[in-house]
Amino acid sequence: MNVTTRRSAPSAMPASLPSAVAPALASKQTPASALDAFAGDPNFMTSLARGLVVIQAFTQQSPQMTISQLSVKTGLSRAAVRRCLYTLTKLGFAGAEDGTRYSLRPRMLTLSHTYTTSNTLSSAAQPILERMSAALHESFSVATLDGEDIVYIARTSVSRVMAVDLHIGSRLPAYCTSMGRILLAWLPVDQLEQYLATVNLIPHTTRTVTSVDKLRLILRNIRRNGYALCDQEYEVGLRSLAVPVYSPSGRVVATINLSGNAPRMSVFDMQTRFLPHLRNAANELSVFLR
Incomplete structure (x- = not known):
């Protein structure tokens, strides 16, 4: 079978980032590096974007991850991942039962529910x-x-x-x-x-x-x-x-x-x-x- 390949970017592109980020991902290696496209934009909240990158890193195949694993998967520094998880945990959207392996919490469902009802x-x-x-x-x-x-x-x-x-x-x-x-x-x-x-x-x-x-x-x-x-x-x-x-x-x-x-x-x-x-x-x- 002749498989057509039209790009050199990795196939594991994070699926649910905003569409504006997608072009940047075509030539980048990690979800975090796609955020470089918005460098210098005074209205772009990088901290919020990093939090969303961390959230989207959790999948059915990887429902629980350590800070190190999330850092590798997202391309964010361990310090940035730790701050994102700290904030998400404080707000009830994430947590770690054993103190090391984090997962999303049911409160995340309120976000999808807000979308479907609105x-x-x-x-x-x-x-x-x-x-x-x-x-x-x-x-x-x-x-x-x-x-x-x-x-x-x-x-x-x-x-x-x-x-x-x-x-x-x-x-x-x-x-x-x-x-x-x-x-x-x-x-x-x-x-x-x-x-x-x-x-x-x-x-x-x-x-x-x-x-x-x-x-x-x-x-x-x-x-x-x-x-x-x-x-x-x-x-x-x-x-x-x-x-x-x-x-x-x-x-x-x-x-x-x-x-x-x-x-x-x-x-x-x-x-x-x-x-x-x-x-x-x-x-x-x-x-x-x-």
């Missing part, structure tokens, strides 16, 4: 997805684009359809997912070309598209057809279908999808039985954005 798209999407899941007994999601990834902002799941446990806030690569391709297909031309010039098309399965030219053609067809169907490109056995969600101005601001087990759910079924439901849900969700 964001019109997220709060409006959840009941729509739940209603569809109850009627169709399938798993549905809504996501937006953040850098090179999609981010789940609403989700219902009637069964485990992926090896990873997806939830609100989960991130997946845009290029090999149905929701990601919807969001890419409706990007302004200059933004799409910038994305295609830098993205690293990693083959997650033998079906993953790893050619920029082929991906560009697929995105063109998606825009023409009005939906994206991704067949086992991110994970073997996973098939998904997505449609765009439009704002009143006609801009695609999100995407809604159905995901299911490939042996159980055929492509024909998705296109004939489920596509109309997805389009109706997307239209309903668009009403809340007016």
Whole structure:
């Protein structure tokens, strides 16, 4: 398989830093070094940014870390990590049971809850997805684009359809997912070309598209057809279908999808039985954005 590689930066880019930081990461080695792009900006709070870098260093694979481990992972000095953890601990967002290995605390959930309850798209999407899941007994999601990834902002799941446990806030690569391709297909031309010039098309399965030219053609067809169907490109056995969600101005601001087990759910079924439901849900969700 011919894998297209368009950048020399490490693939372990921190996914949820602000989009303004992403370009800097392309030529840097650590999350902390990306903050150098804002050096000299009197309005940029470096201490706050460092705290966010520390928070985002905790993952499902690394839920507990020492100061030394966090320093290596983030690129921040041990002293800076220690001050960030001290502040987060005092505020109840982090802690260390044994005094050395830190982890995030449940109070972190208040931050995500604030987003989901204050964001019109997220709060409006959840009941729509739940209603569809109850009627169709399938798993549905809504996501937006953040850098090179999609981010789940609403989700219902009637069964485990992926090896990873997806939830609100989960991130997946845009290029090999149905929701990601919807969001890419409706990007302004200059933004799409910038994305295609830098993205690293990693083959997650033998079906993953790893050619920029082929991906560009697929995105063109998606825009023409009005939906994206991704067949086992991110994970073997996973098939998904997505449609765009439009704002009143006609801009695609999100995407809604159905995901299911490939042996159980055929492509024909998705296109004939489920596509109309997805389009109706997307239209309903668009009403809340007016």
